[in-house]
Each structure stands twice: as structure tokens, then as C-alpha cells.
Amino acid sequence: MPGGSVYSGLVTDPDLSGLAEAAELAHTAHRVVVLTGAGMSAESGVPTFREAQTGLWERYSPEQLATEDAWFADPDLVWSWYQWRARLVRSCSPNAGHQAIAAWQRVLGNPGAGSLVISTQNVDDLHERAGADVLAHLHGSLFDYRCADCGTPADHDPGSMGGKESGPAGPSAPAAGSEADLEQLLRLSPPQCTACGTGRLRPGIVWFGEMLPEQALEDTYSALEDCDLAVVVGTSALVQPAASLPYVALGAGAAVVEVNPEVTEFSTAATVHVAGTAASVLPALARSVLG
Numbered sequence: 001m002p003g004g005s006v007y008s009g010l011v012t013d014p015d016l017s018g019l020a021e022a023a024e025l026a027h028t029a030h031r032v033v034v035l036t037g038a039g040m041s042a043e044s045g046v047p048t049f050r051e052a053q054t055g056l057w058e059r060y061s062p063e064q065l066a067t068e069d070a071w072f073a074d075p076d077l078v079w080s081w082y083q084w085r086a087r088l089v090r091s092c093s094p095n096a097g098h099q100a101i102a103a104w105q106r107v108l109g110n111p112g113a114g115s116l117v118i119s120t121q122n123v124d125d126l127h128e129r130a131g132a133d134v135l136a137h138l139h140g141s142l143f144d145y146r147c148a149d150c151g152t153p154a155d156h157d158p159g160s161m162g163g164k165e166s167g168p169a170g171p172s173a174p175a176a177g178s179e180a181d182l183e184q185l186l187r188l189s190p191p192q193c194t195a196c197g198t199g200r201l202r203p204g205i206v207w208f209g210e211m212l213p214e215q216a217l218e219d220t221y222s223a224l225e226d227c228d229l230a231v232v233v234g235t236s237a238l239v240q241p242a243a244s245l246p247y248v249a250l251g252a253g254a255a256v257v258e259v260n261p262e263v264t265e266f267s268t269a270a271t272v273h274v275a276g277t278a279a280s281v282l283p284a285l286a287r288s289v290l291g
């Protein structure tokens with residue numbers, strides 16, 4: 001499933017109810033926090049966790065593979081799956097929603113205008129590639145690596161085939177992020193740590209059952225306690241502690257806009273739920289700020 005929208009048909013007729021109220025809140029907000037989940041990248045072609053998958057992706061469920069147990073049981077499979085996801089993300093591009101948030105952040109970054117910070121559950125780099133600064137990657141990044149034994153951070157290029165430089169992507173090479181790409185990756189082992197010489201590299205990802213990076217969580221809490229608007233985009237609000245974060249903003253007296261084509265566990269608590277997609281709603285909110 002290489003880049004390009006996998007979302008044709010998901011929201012064929014967004015009613016966008018709540019958009020006018022959300023746009024007014026965006027227009028008057030000065031300290032904004034944007035919390036994003038997998039739905040933020042869906043229109044870029046990055047599958048979400050709950051989207052029913054076909055093909056190989058269907059066989060590899062995030063809940064099963066995104067765990068330390070899976071890593072110890074089969075490091076090659078877990079390593080390959082993350083390499084494949086990193087290559088898939090690299091074959092995708094930021095969507096209009098990522099671009100809109102980046103533009104909104106630039107405007108509020110003008111002296112005296114305020115601030116817009118992004119805290120994401122996503123492990124992709126699409127916010128950054130849209131030109132935005134990201135305050136926190138609550139669940140890590142597909143492009144960070146460390147030794148599973150000594151913890152030393154390490155550089156690794158997902159484009160290389162497990163430490164061996166992959167040949168030029170000739171006509172026979174499968175498209176990055178395709179099923180054939182995953183098939184060929186499944187034979188890879190995680191590279192050895194060059195610091196301790198014994199450990200293997202693991203993805204810099206927060207697996208289920210692992211603590212979130214303390215600083216990332218702390219910075220997000222502080223921003224939410226100080227904001228006047230939080231915008232929650234593309235999350236099913238099921239995974240803790242990220243799912244509790246929007247309530248911090250509500251508790252601090254901020255308005256909270258939820259952007260999601262579906263209703264979630266959080267929708268009834270939101271100040272406004274806009275039933276639409278990231279790439280359709282966020283440009284409208286940004287336009288209310290950019291004028």
C-alpha cells in the first residue's frame with residue numbers, strides 16, 4: 001500500500017457540522033495546542049490502527065506487534081515491520097491538514113501573536129515535512145533508533161536493507177511500503193549496536209506497556225494547562241495516557257475542538273465536534289486565522 005490516498009470513500013459527504021463554531025474559536029485563539037492521532041496522516045496514505053487492512057498489513061496487527069513481548073519473541077519480524085512502515089511513510093507526503101497546521105503555527109509564531117504547539121501520537125514525520133515544529137512525539141518515531149541492550153541512540157536509514165546498503169531502487173525493486181517490499185524486508189535482522197557490540201537496534205517507539213517519554217508528556221501537559229484552544233485531530237481516544245490529554249485542556253478552561261469523521265469516546269466532552277477529515281477541516285480552520 002504505497003503512498004497516495006487510501007481514503008477514497010471514507011468521508012464522501014462530510015456534514016462538517018460544527019465547522020463555523022470551530023472556525024470562530026480558531027480565529028480568536030492565541031495559545032493553541034494541536035493533538036494528533038493516526039487519522040491526521042490517513043489522507044497521506046498512512047494506514048490508521050483501526051482501519052481494516054487487507055493483505056500483509058492485515059496479518060500484522062499493531063496491538064500484537066507493538067509490544068516488547070513481540071520484540072523478544074521475534075526481533076526480525078518486529079524490526080522488519082517497522083522498517084516497512086518507515087519506508088511506507090517516506091513514500092507518503094504531508095496532506096492539506098499537515099500544511100494547514102504548519103501555516104497556522106507560522107502565523108501564531110509572529111511576535112505577540114501567540115503560539116501553536118503540536119503534540120502527536122503519530123510516529124511518522126509528516127508534520128515536520130510540512131514545515132511544522134513538533135513539541136512532542138508521545139509514542140516515539142519510526143526514524144529514531146537505540147540499542148535494545150545499552151540504550152545508546154543510533155542512526156539508521158530505513159532505506160538500507162537491515163544495515164546492508166540496499167542497491168539502487170532499480171526497476172525490479174518493489175515500491176517502498178508495498179506488500180512486496182514487506183515480503184523482502186521480512187528476512188532482515190536488526191543491526192548490531194556499534195556502541196556495546198552485543199545489543200541489537202530497536203525502533204525508538206513506545207510499545208504498549210512501555211512508559212511514555214517523560215519530557216514529552218510533561219511538555220504536553222504544561223501546554224494544555226496554559227492553552228485557550230486545543231484541537232484534537234484523528235484519534236479514536238482509546239489509548240492511554242494520550243486519550244486523557246484533551247481533558248487537561250477542558251479542566252484548564254480551554255475550548256476543545258475535535259476533528260474526526262466519526263464519533264469517539266471524547267466527542268460528547270468536546271466543545272465542538274467537527275464531523276470531517278483532517279485534510280478538509282483543518283484548512284478551513286487555518287483560513288479563519290489567515291484571513
Ligand code: BV8
Nearest residue numbers: 037038039048049050121208209234235236239240277278
Ligand atoms: C502505558 C506506537 C504505563 C506503536 C502506540 C495492560 C498492560 C499495559 C498497559 C495497558 C494495559 N491495558 C491498558 C494499558 C494502557 C495502554 C493502552 O492504552 N491500551 C489500550 C489498547 C487500551 N497504554 C500503554 O500501554 C501506554 N503505556 O500505559 O504505560 C503502564 C505501563 C505498564 C503497565 C501499565 C501501564 C503506551 C501506549 C502507546 C502505544 N504505542 N504507538 C506503533 O506505532 O507501532 S499507540 C498507537 O495506537 C498510536 O500511537 C495511537 O496512540 C494509537 C492508535 O490510536 P489512534 O492514533 O487514535 O489511531 P486509531 O487508528 O485508533 O484511530 C484513528 C482515528 O482517526 C479514528 O477515530 C478515525 O475515525 C479517525 N480518522 C480516520 N481518518 C481520518 C480520521 N480523522 C481525521 N481525518 C481523517 N482522514
